[in-house]
Amino acid sequence: MKPSSRAVHAGRDLGARSPLAPDMSPASVHVFIDLDDYDAVARGEKPGYYYGRNSNANREMLERAVAELEGAEAGVATASGMAALHAAILALAPRPATILATRELYGGTAALLRQDLEPNGYEIHFLDLTDLDAVRRSVQGAGLVIAETITNPLCRVPDLEAIASMTRERGVPFLVDNTFATPLLCRPLELGATAVMHSATKYLGGHSDLVAGVVVGDTALIAAARARVARTGTPLGPFDAWLALRGLRTLDVRMRRHSENSLALARALHGMRGVVRVYHPLLEGGNRLLAQGSGGMIAFDLDGGREAVQQMIKRFQLVTFAASLGGVETTVSYPEITSHRSMSAEERAELGVGPGTVRVSVGIEDPDDIVADFAQALS
Numbered sequence: 001m002k003p004s005s006r007a008v009h010a011g012r013d014l015g016a017r018s019p020l021a022p023d024m025s026p027a028s029v030h031v032f033i034d035l036d037d038y039d040a041v042a043r044g045e046k047p048g049y050y051y052g053r054n055s056n057a058n059r060e061m062l063e064r065a066v067a068e069l070e071g072a073e074a075g076v077a078t079a080s081g082m083a084a085l086h087a088a089i090l091a092l093a094p095r096p097a098t099i100l101a102t103r104e105l106y107g108g109t110a111a112l113l114r115q116d117l118e119p120n121g122y123e124i125h126f127l128d129l130t131d132l133d134a135v136r137r138s139v140q141g142a143g144l145v146i147a148e149t150i151t152n153p154l155c156r157v158p159d160l161e162a163i164a165s166m167t168r169e170r171g172v173p174f175l176v177d178n179t180f181a182t183p184l185l186c187r188p189l190e191l192g193a194t195a196v197m198h199s200a201t202k203y204l205g206g207h208s209d210l211v212a213g214v215v216v217g218d219t220a221l222i223a224a225a226r227a228r229v230a231r232t233g234t235p236l237g238p239f240d241a242w243l244a245l246r247g248l249r250t251l252d253v254r255m256r257r258h259s260e261n262s263l264a265l266a267r268a269l270h271g272m273r274g275v276v277r278v279y280h281p282l283l284e285g286g287n288r289l290l291a292q293g294s295g296g297m298i299a300f301d302l303d304g305g306r307e308a309v310q311q312m313i314k315r316f317q318l319v320t321f322a323a324s325l326g327g328v329e330t331t332v333s334y335p336e337i338t339s340h341r342s343m344s345a346e347e348r349a350e351l352g353v354g355p356g357t358v359r360v361s362v363g364i365e366d367p368d369d370i371v372a373d374f375a376q377a378l379s
């Protein structure tokens, strides 16, 4: 099956009289009449569910679907993308180790590494993963490498395949945050990554109505992540899993439209008043890792800093300011006070994120309407 068809059907096993859309299963606990039967289900030797923190039908269906789309053996769905990251990192590097992470990392991930892992003995090095010589120099002795398929917010695309070949050679696990690209545009496991995580809050769900995360990888890794998620109490709830799976069914058509619209807006922004720089993964030509498009994420720098950004936001008629991304509607975010607020101004400046930097999550509206709203707001 092609990936677009897989998105429509993944994770389910329909038989005669099955519901076409999955039933909701909110039960926190299932009853048993046979102690051996319970024991076998709890050990995972028999199919079934016993307690909601450990397993649930809706969660399991989403996990299977994302694993199938990413080409993974298994997946575990968590209460948020951050919970997925935490579970993935600790499954890949359970004891204090050196973690190499992309310099241009989602601020929440950077905060997790610095505020939760560093005080527990992990050493964190941030580096530019598009500089392969720097990666080569640093990877020896590392315990984990973390990359984002498309960086947040400046939309750069590291060569995941080259990084994966370096990490594999040295036996270093490689975790990719594939939130911005989704498995329809990039499948990092096929490029050699060890595990992939998503904030399913974004494109997988796609409708700004849930918070969720998923980690996928091989069976042993996911068993370790799942056990930790159960112990720490961070699994995804049934209704959010149901919603995420419902969103996933239209992922292909949404990602195609996001990709077309983001390119149209990036091109149009170039000529708009006050726009000094536009960041889009494919604006300067194709990228072999994103052959089908790059989704809806772009960024631009506006002359006039925070005040100019504020004026633009006030004038929008269609676009809204919202500190998330990946929904059907076009939104802008201001990294200085949203995704990158945990960094100092100096750290942001080093990355190239300044007071005029705006991140756009380009939605699936008509591209003419999106471009017109930016044009009038910046005029």
Ligand SMILES: Cc1ncc(COP(=O)(O)O)c(C=O)c1O
Pocket: 080, 081, 082, 083, 106, 108, 148, 152, 177, 179, 180, 198, 199, 200, 201, 211, 212, 213, 324, 339
């Ligand atoms: C690239 C990326 N990774 C992870 C996360 C964290 O996900 P969540 O907010 O679902 O915990 C986000 C959230 O913005 C993100 O943009």
